[in-house]
Amino acid sequence: MPEPAARLLDLTRSLRRVGRTATGVDRVELAYLSELLRRDAPLFGMARTALGYVLLDRAGMQAFHDRLMGHVPWGRANLMSRLPRGRNVALIQAESDLRRLALTRCLPAFLPRMLRRNLPPGFAYLNVGHSNLTDRVFGAMKEAKAQVAVLIHDVIPLEYPAYQRPGTVAPFRAKIDRVSAQADLVIYNSQDTQRRSEAQMRGRIPPAVVAHLGVDAPSPDVGELPAGLxxxxxxxxxxxxxxxxxxxxxxxxxxxxxxxxxxxxxxxGSRGWNNSAVFDRLDQLPPDGAVQEIAGLSDNALAALVQGAAGMLFPSYAEGFGLPPAEALSLGTRVLCNDLPVLHEVLGDKAVYAALTEPYSWIRTIEDWAETPPDQRPATTFIAPTWAEHFKTVLKST
Incomplete structure (x- = not known):
């Protein structure tokens, strides 16, 4: 397909997550931002703030990227960003900076007009963060003659609603219904995610493309680990x-x-939600016991910890892609994981799989690995998916 007249990347998730530990979805949105900034095609960014929408040109997106990466500090919080109560300081500063960096901004009702005035017809709207998938945004994009592409990471909230935060399942259901009805293209991170997502769609199945996520394991740095850890x-x-x-x-x-x-x-990892029984068990762990809970490590320190391990264990019930085990294999670390189709798709025969119904298989493998040093050959034979391959697939369609 020909290049679109321009691309508009939604940065709402990156804005809302400022100041928090980056998740896999956060890193995907950042990867798109970094890649599109490297390209010469016309580029814009959009984000939903507490007071409306901001539109960034390439220079504004580069400045936002530099702040997300820590190359430039966030600026002072202005009065407008302080008005909505109960928000963290990092988000207030980030919204203030976006308003200063914006090409233009608008109240929610004027989003279609802002898009028509500043972007050429036929631009491609990319939403890769599961945020801002609202009726207002879809309607504005259609009114502005945009081609809408959405990346779906997983539909786990619909498959396992008991695992989700209270009040999040119904809004996620509505997002998937909107994508099903209105997206011009859906990007899936795996064939397994495509199969499971389309099974959840009630009606239209949009055109789709599958592109595995890039796996960029951070550089291990033992020097960043706390002493004695x-x-x-x-x-x-x-x-x-x-x-x-x-x-x-x-x-x-x-x-x-x-x-x-x-x-x-x-x-x-940091503590999440709906997990009080596990939190209680962690709180009762002796400080010098075999099991230790560790949070707040830098990416480089965590990579060093993973690289030095006898193995990574990954008993997850469900995944859309499975970045942690893929990154572990890239670092040369053995992986023992649940027998999930998506992990077979991404990791191939480089991981060891065991069903959760077979705890003794897990125990035997753990005991064996604790006694035997890892074979270094998997570090060279595991071929991780790359962002170059991902964008080669995705951007020729958007």
Whole structure:
């Protein structure tokens, strides 16, 4: 397909997540921002703030990118951004900067007019962050003659509603219904996500493309690890938000069954939601016990911790892609994971798979890995998906 007249990247998620630990979805939106800034095609960015929409040109997007990356500090908070109460300081500063950087901005009701005045007909609107998928935005894009492309990361909230934050399932259902009815193209991060998403669509199935996410494992830096954190014997890691879907309780049960012979297990991630039973168990862990909860590590420190582990454990109930195990394999670390179709799709035969109904298979593998050093060959034979491949697939369609 020919290049669109311009591209408009929605940056609402990146704005709302300022000051928080980046998740996989956050990193995808940042990857799109970085890639589009490298290209010469006409480019704009849009974000929904508490007081309306801001439109950024290329220079404004570059300035926003530099702040997200920490190359430039956020500026002072202005009065307008302070008006909505109960928001964190980082978000207030970020919204203030976006207003200063904006090419223009508008109240919600005037979004269609702002788009028509500033973007050429036939521009491509890219939403890759699951944010801002509203009736107002879809209607404004259609009115402005845009081609709408949406990246769906997963439909886990619809498949496992019990694992979600209260009040989030119905809004997510509405998002998927809007995408189904109005998107010109849906981008899926895996064939498994496409199959599961289309099964959840009630009516129209939009045209689609599948493009695996790029896997960019951070550079390990042992020097960024807190002193004394690294265990002196073979240890295991699990990486991810401590939420019900990630199934940390399964590993806590395994370690409890092994008793004092259990190797160190480092649980790396911040606490999420709907997981009070697991939080209670973590709170009762002895400070010098085999299981340790670790949060707040830098990307480079976490990469060093993963690279030095005897193995990464990944008993997740459901995934849209599975970035943590893919990154672990890229670092040369062995991975033991739940037997999920999407993990087979992304990791191939480089991981070891075991069903959650077979805890003894997990225990045997963990015991074996604790006694044997890792074979370094998987580090060279695992071929991780790249962002270059992803964008080659996606941008020829948008």
């Amino acid at each position: 690294l265990p002196k014997r073979a240890y295991f890691v699990i990486v991810g938000t401590i939420e019900p879907r990630k199934n940390h309780g399964f590993l806590l049960d395994l370690w409890q069954s092994k008793g004092p012979t259990a190797p160190p297990l480092l649980i790396c």
